[in-house]
Amino acid sequence: MKKILIGVLGLLFFVLINGCSRNADPQFRISNEQSNKVSVKIQTAADSKIAINEIEAGQTTSYQTAVVGNITATAVAQNESISFPAAKNTNYTITISTGKPPLVHIDL
Numbered sequence: 001m002k003k004i005l006i007g008v009l010g011l012l013f014f015v016l017i018n019g020c021s022r023n024a025d026p027q028f029r030i031s032n033e034q035s036n037k038v039s040v041k042i043q044t045a046a047d048s049k050i051a052i053n054e055i056e057a058g059q060t061t062s063y064q065t066a067v068v069g070n071i072t073a074t075a076v077a078q079n080e081s082i083s084f085p086a087a088k089n090t091n092y093t094i095t096i097s098t099g100k101p102p103l104v105h106i107d108l
Contacts, residue, residue, distance in 0.1 A: 024088060024089050025065050025066060025067060025068065025088065026065070026066050026067075026068060026071075026086035026087060026088060026089075026090050026091070026092065027063040027064060027065050027066065027090075027091045027092070028042070028063065028064060028066055028071060028073075028086070028091070028092040028093070028094060029060055029061045029062060029063045029064065029091075029092075029093055029094070030052055030055055030060070030061045030073070030093075030094050030096065031059075031060040031061075031093050031094065031095045031096065032055040032056065032057055032058065032059050032060070032096050033058070033095055033096060033097045033098070034057060034096060034097065034098045035057050035098070036057055037054045037055060037056055037057065038054075038055050038075060038076070038077060038096050039051065039052065039053045039054060039055070039075075039076040039077070040052045040055065040073055040074065040075055040076065040094070040096065040102075041073070041074045041076060042064075042066075042071065042072070042073050042074075043071070043072045043074075044066045044067055044069065044070075044071050044086075045066075045067050045068065045069020045070050045071070045086070046066075046067040046069070048067075050064065055096075060093070063091060066086055067086075068086060068087060068088055069085065069086060070083055070084070070085055070086070071083065071084055071085075071086045071092075073094045073102055073104075074102075075096050075101075075102050078096075078101070078102075080101045080102060081101075081102065082094070082101060082102040082103070082104055084104045090106060091106070091107040092104055092105065092106060092107065093105045093107055
């Protein structure tokens with residue numbers, strides 16, 4: 001009987017700890033450091049395509065959720081892109097600058 005009780009309590013403890021863990025999907029946002037509006041196309045690992053149009057100069061968009069895997073961001077006007085692997089519980093900022101390819105920063 002003691003073994004059954006210990007087994008049940010152990011299982012409940014495992015479920016409690018596992019249920020409290022944070023399994024948040026990765027998130028990304030776009031920061032426009034150019035002096036004019038930019039449009040960016042995003043393709044995620046789930047083959048979903050997102051178009052973020054006319055981001056104002058100096059503006060940073062709000063975070064958007066993506067799936068774990070590769071994310072490709074293409075600055076439409078520059079026709080340059082960047083790809084990076086997105087991991088769980090991580091926020092990324094994709095920066096669009098004048099005369100440079102897009103850059104990715106991990107937000108802490």
